[in-house]
Amino acid sequence: MPLPKDYAGQQCSLARTLEIIGERWTMLIVRDAFFGVRRFGDFAEHLGIPRAVLSERLASLAEAGVLSRISGAHGHIEYALTGKGLSLWPALRSLVDWGDEYYSAAGPRRVFRHAADDGTVPASGICGRCGATVPVPELVVAPGPGLAGQPAGRDPVTMAMAAPRRLLEPIRG
Amino acid sequence: MPLPKDYAGQQCSLARTLEIIGERWTMLIVRDAFFGVRRFGDFAEHLGIPRAVLSERLASLAEAGVLSRISGAHGHIEYALTGKGLSLWPALRSLVDWGDEYYSAAGPRRVFRHAADDGTVPASGICGRCGATVPVPELVVAPGPGLAGQPAGRDPVTMAMAAPRRLLEPIRG
DNA sequence: GAGTGACAGTTCAGTCAACGAACTAATGGC
């Protein structure tokens, strides 16, 4: 039961959650997975994370059932979110919103819309136009006003994220 | 701008958020602050965190404006959540719910109710009885079905949390 | 106004994880 970096003796479910996704880099890996990143090299290049650490984190997430290893199109291994991983979305979205509110004076760095009607979707997940609760695959992430002037990378993930795209849709066709 | 443990070059607000509250122990400290913990010794004893780390984390959180240092009743220093800290509640609540869902087979370890009418309050913050959006100080946290059989500590914080109590209400009168 | 106790940190040596660069293994295409 105790994971490598545990919080021993805590009664709260927050401690259990953090044992799974609370280590350095792990939440950013999960976020990238929502954005459609699926391959080892793309995670590594986009995040700038040491490859040894990435390897260890992906193995942990797969063992925890947050990601699943699948065989990709060209014989490459790919990592995709499981249902358990998908249900992390509300927490991730709330954390992003907090950062946008307090550390992005020009507005959100990314905005989320309902693919069906282009209505904006706040953290509650309820489309501002049609009022429906939007499931994750129906969300479109697009650059927001706070993104201008940010130092942009040239890696495939950053390039792909410069245009609106559905969550979970693989970065590489 | 770059914090001691930064995520350099990230465009996403999640990375900024994690620079503030993403280090080991930090979120548990914030959670305890929501539960009414205000004093150095109570944090240290309840969390089992090395005192040097706690000292560093409290200083970081205060500098970031998540906690404020105030002079307590008996000349002791106390740490209380600021408005910026309070707005972390939706994210914290979502993380707790995820842990309850996947790592607490007997049900939630803690439940949250509306102080005014005792209605249950889910992560959305909307009271199940009256339909109002419940502000954090109006929330009551009580032991849930998943807490039974957990190894319980004898420290003042654990003892206080064994009965229903309002969030933010100081553990010590 | 010296003594006592509670409290908030600091210091320090040992341990463990992160970092960055270089290297290895496996696969597919030509």
Next chain:
DNA sequence: GCCATTAGTTCGTTGACTGAACTGTCACTC
């Protein structure tokens, strides 16, 4: 067979966490 791409592993260095002991400060008491 040969080369390019990709997914990791290895390894020496650096830095952070850990646990225990120590220091300083304040309020209260006699």
